[in-house]
Amino acid sequence: MSALAQRSLDGAHTTGHYLTVVSGGELFAVSISRIREVIHCPRITRVPLCPEVVPGVINLRGAVVPLVDLAIRLGRRGTELTRRACIVVVEAEFDEGMRPVGVLVDAVEEAIETTDDMLEARPAFGAGLRQEFQAAMLHHEGRFVSVLELSAVLSVTELEGLVATHALAPGAARTKHV
Amino acid sequence: MDLEGRDTLVTEARDLLAGMESTLLELETLGHSDERINAIFRAAHTIKGSAGLFGLVNIERFTQRLENVLERVREGHDQVDAALMTVLLRASDYIGKLVDAIEAGLENEEPDAALRDELLAALDQRLTGAVMPAPHKPAEPARETALLHVSLRFDPTTLERGYCPTDFILHLGELGELAYVITLTSALPERARFVPSTLYFAFEVGLVSTATPADVEACFALIRELVTLRTFGASQLSDVHRALAPAHPRQAQRLKEELERLGTPLEDVPVYAPAALGHTAAPAGPFLPDADPATSIAAPRAQAARTVFPSAKQKNADERRAPEQRIVKVDATRLDQLINLVGELVIASEGARNTVSSGKRAEDVFEAMSKVSQLVELIRDRALHMRMTPIGEVFQRFPRVVRDVSRELGKQIALEISGAEAELDKSMVERLADPLTHIVRNAIDHGIEPVDERIRAGKSPEGQLRLHAYHESGCIVVQVSDDGRGLDPERLRAKAVERGLIAVDAVLSESECHDLIFAPGFSTAAQVTNLSGRGVGMDVVKRNVESLRGDVEIDSRLGEGTCFTIRLPLTLAIIDGFQVEVAGTTFVIPLDMVVECVDMRDVSGPQRILNLRDEPLPYLRLRDVFRLDASAAVRESLVVVSYAHQRVGLVVDRLLGNSQAVIKPLGEIFRRLHGVSSSTILGDGSVALILDVPSLISAATASGHKEGPARAGAMTAEARP
Numbered sequence: 083m084s085a086l087a088q089r090s091l092d093g094a095h096t097t098g099h100y101l102t103v104v105s106g107g108e109l110f111a112v113s114i115s116r117i118r119e120v121i122h123c124p125r126i127t128r129v130p131l132c133p134e135v136v137p138g139v140i141n142l143r144g145a146v147v148p149l150v151d152l153a154i155r156l157g158r159r160g161t162e163l164t165r166r167a168c169i170v171v172v173e174a175e176f177d178e179g180m181r182p183v184g185v186l187v188d189a190v191e192e193a194i195e196t197t198d199d200m201l202e203a204r205p206a207f208g209a210g211l212r213q214e215f216q217a218a219m220l221h222h223e224g225r226f227v228s229v230l231e232l233s234a235v236l237s238v239t240e241l242e243g244l245v246a247t248h249a250l251a252p253g254a255a256r257t258k259h260v
Numbered sequence: 261m262d263l264e265g266r267d268t269l270v271t272e273a274r275d276l277l278a279g280m281e282s283t284l285l286e287l288e289t290l291g292h293s294d295e296r297i298n299a300i301f302r303a304a305h306t307i308k309g310s311a312g313l314f315g316l317v318n319i320e321r322f323t324q325r326l327e328n329v330l331e332r333v334r335e336g337h338d339q340v341d342a343a344l345m346t347v348l349l350r351a352s353d354y355i356g357k358l359v360d361a362i363e364a365g366l367e368n369e370e371p372d373a374a375l376r377d378e379l380l381a382a383l384d385q386r387l388t389g390a391v392m393p394a395p396h397k398p399a400e401p402a403r404e405t406a407l408l409h410v411s412l413r414f415d416p417t418t419l420e421r422g423y424c425p426t427d428f429i430l431h432l433g434e435l436g437e438l439a440y441v442i443t444l445t446s447a448l449p450e451r452a453r454f455v456p457s458t459l460y461f462a463f464e465v466g467l468v469s470t471a472t473p474a475d476v477e478a479c480f481a482l483i484r485e486l487v488t489l490r491t492f493g494a495s496q497l498s499d500v501h502r503a504l505a506p507a508h509p510r511q512a513q514r515l516k517e518e519l520e521r522l523g524t525p526l527e528d529v530p531v532y533a534p535a536a537l538g539h540t541a542a543p544a545g546p547f548l549p550d551a552d553p554a555t556s557i558a559a560p561r562a563q564a565a566r567t568v569f570p571s572a573k574q575k576n577a578d579e580r581r582a583p584e585q586r587i588v589k590v591d592a593t594r595l596d597q598l599i600n601l602v603g604e605l606v607i608a609s610e611g612a613r614n615t616v617s618s619g620k621r622a623e624d625v626f627e628a629m630s631k632v633s634q635l636v637e638l639i640r641d642r643a644l645h646m647r648m649t650p651i652g653e654v655f656q657r658f659p660r661v662v663r664d665v666s667r668e669l670g671k672q673i674a675l676e677i678s679g680a681e682a683e684l685d686k687s688m689v690e691r692l693a694d695p696l697t698h699i700v701r702n703a704i705d706h707g708i709e710p711v712d713e714r715i716r717a718g719k720s721p722e723g724q725l726r727l728h729a730y731h732e733s734g735c736i737v738v739q740v741s742d743d744g745r746g747l748d749p750e751r752l753r754a755k756a757v758e759r760g761l762i763a764v765d766a767v768l769s770e771s772e773c774h775d776l777i778f779a780p781g782f783s784t785a786a787q788v789t790n791l792s793g794r795g796v797g798m799d800v801v802k803r804n805v806e807s808l809r810g811d812v813e814i815d816s817r818l819g820e821g822t823c824f825t826i827r828l829p830l831t832l833a834i835i836d837g838f839q840v841e842v843a844g845t846t847f848v849i850p851l852d853m854v855v856e857c858v859d860m861r862d863v864s865g866p867q868r869i870l871n872l873r874d875e876p877l878p879y880l881r882l883r884d885v886f887r888l889d890a891s892a893a894v895r896e897s898l899v900v901v902s903y904a905h906q907r908v909g910l911v912v913d914r915l916l917g918n919s920q921a922v923i924k925p926l927g928e929i930f931r932r933l934h935g936v937s938s939s940t941i942l943g944d945g946s947v948a949l950i951l952d953v954p955s956l957i958s959a960a961t962a963s964g965h966k967e968g969p970a971r972a973g974a975m976t977a978e979a980r981p
Binding site: 124127128129138140144148177178 | 845885886887888924925926927928929930931932933934935936939941945946947948949
């Protein structure tokens with residue numbers, strides 16, 4: 083349990099800063115430590131043969147940044163590109179080092195400062211999330227909000243696998259290398 | 261050593277080593293000439309000199325020995341025979357390793373102690389075993405190790421002039437073992453007057469070695485005018501201690517302790533090697549005056565200073581290791597051309613601004629703009645050109661590889677290199693080296709037959725190996741061909757079945773059999789040799805080349821030889837692109853690969869093959885390939901692309917025209933996605949994907965193979981249900 087608590091947050095004993103976002107109609111919290119910026123959803127270039135969880139790429143001031151649809155990644159229905167839709171640009175761990183990934187969400191709510199007593203270890207079940215996606219629970223204004231473990235949600239290895247298997251799905255196989 | 265100095269040294273040393281190696285090989289094949297010997301000597305000498313400047317004792321001392329041997333050859337006292345040739349070549353390899361260590365920031369570590377010892381022994385044997393004594397290194401009688409005490413007084417400006425006393429003391433330690441280093445700190449001023457760049461310390465150093473005082477002085481040759489140096493033999497240590505004690509009680513105490521630790525207490529100092537020391541040892545006269553004896557304050561600082569030195573050094577090394585800074589050598593004329601063009605651009609853009617602000621007609625503005633964009637294009641080309649390196653940089657290592665490998669295997673091989681001037685991106689040149697080496701080794705090991713077998717087969721006893729490079733439609737093509745036994749499709753097939761790589765009844769064409777050698781875990785060598793046959797390699801070769809957006813092809817005839825063809829794009833940075841639109845999405849096709857554009861008329865029907873001027877042309881509809889929105893546009897166009905002598909049509913909705921594309925990688929998430937290689941940013945700020953034409957072509961032709969082997973021209977036909 084101590085390992086869990088430790089892993090759940092960087093320095094749970096101090097106050098932390100979190101950003102709450104809406105994804106698939108639910109509220110989630112992410113630690114701001116790895117968030118680079120939040121931008122309005124620009125024009126997305128779809129990458130063919132990719133699953134919906136990786137809807138495409140965007141131009142972030144000259145860099146081509148891949149997008150991840152958070153709702154689909156968490157097993158919800160896809161994010162709708164309404165006017166409130168935002169992209170949270172997060173540093174993710176690639177082989178070559180930290181690179182930005184755009185996380186597509188329904189909306190960004192607020193930045194909150196937390197104290198120790200607001201954070202609780204994640205429950206064994208009940209959040210409707212894959213265990214490793216959940217870092218902790220955040221008690222905020224009478225509600226429990228799941229804190230997302232971004233390193234797991236944005237696991238590059240896993241995303242790469244998803245793209246590869248989708249591209250090789252039946253019907254696409256004939257256009258592939260053999 | 262600062263970062264820049266390090267990089268320059270590494271680059272320079274590598275160049276010199278490469279030159280030295282090729283001259284050595286020339287010496288071997290073309291025979292002795294003074295010019296060649298001089299060239300080798302000069303290379304060794306320059307490496308030694310620059311290493312010495314940076315205090316890189318590892319290289320300096322080793323190269324010194326090498327230079328001594330070469331000196332003897334140069335003066336005609338020795339000859340480069342086969343044995344010496346081997347030693348010299350291996351010595352240049354070893355220096356290469358030392359250079360690698362410097363690049364990694366590990367210059368104080370010994371990369372290969374065993375090799376160093378072996379080579380030094382061989383070089384020494386060369387020096388001493390020869391008839392005449394070496395001019396610079398008279399054979400010395402074996403001497404006992406002795407304690408030598410060295411008093412060092414550096415000029416206060418030593419640090420300002422860029423020298424670090426510790427480097428020299430460490431250098432001194434190379435002669436033997438540093439028994440103690442005692443720092444005299446009494447010259448330290450009070451804090452207010454302390455100048456960080458002034459050297460306040462003096463040093464008392466004990467050295468246990470066979471060195472003579474002259475050797476000690478030689479260590480400080482570089483800063484002769486900045487240091488005052490006295491050496492004392494063991495018998496004079498009591499005097500040293502006495503001279504030290506009044507002004508430096510702590511240090512004197514430490515000296516006494518150190519001497520006791522060494523087993524030579526001051527009371528009864530034994531004589532170690534009086535004959536060697538007696539004649540030069542300076543009288544234990546007065547030490548150079550130190551400033552006011554504020555030892556009590558200074559002592560703790562001295563302690564700190566002693567411990568800080570190594571850790572600061574360590575940290576420095578760590579910092580250096582982190583970012584890899586590379587040096588690209590650029591032809592000065594190319595740089596000048598670029599600067600001229602930039603000058604023109606400045607003028608042209610100024611002109612364009614004037615045209616706009618003075619409210620000229622639209623045509624004039626357009627004219628001015630096109631002038632600017634023309635210059636931008638030229639500058640782009642020139643800038644890219646600066647990264648281009650002749651492929652000869654990779655090729656030059658092969659004479660050595662071929663020599664070593666063919667000797668080891670007892671084969672006779674003539675290497676022919678052509679097209680070494682063909683250029684490609686610097687980064688590609690470096691990454692091409694490994695795959696090429698592997699192919700070459702493989703060709704010598706497996707391809708070219710032993711001499712007797714060649715004679716039986718009616719071939720000349722000497723095997724021919726050819727490296728050839730040339731440019732072809734925006735690519736560079738590198739070929740490695742041999743006139744060996746060729747690949748035996750049946751044997752390859754049998755092996756693949758045995759390894760469980762293919763089914764027993766698999767039907768494979770000859771070229772598919774050849775491609776089996778690229779399968780992971782495949783090896784046909786009956787016996788595992790030192791060189792190849794470990795079943796790792798050819799698959800890695802293929803992977804490496806593919807990671808550079810290139811591919812490898814095999815052409816082999818049984819009994820006649822094998823030719824490997826590697827095709828690579830020239831650069832990974834900017835391309836000329838051709839934009840097309842499919843289902844509302846813009847794609848970019850590398851312009852080099854576009855042959856022509858044709859109007860599509862009748863595209864219905866199951867057959868995916870088009871009659872293009874009476875030639876069958878297979879085509880792919882990108883809309884289907886990428887599973888985009890199914891409703892086809894009313895009018896479609898066909899772009900004919902070609903790669904590696906294959907042509908395929910790509911059906912698109914609209915042709916948008918040429919543009920330059922700065923290549924942006926798509927990143928790891930899309931690494932295993934075929935059909936799209938990378939992306940670029942369009943003028944309107946949106947992202948467009950760059951098509952991976954080779955993978956599209958191979959997809960088209962592979963499905964042709966699979967589904968219609970019975971058709972005429974199977975390669976070009978693909979039937980869809």
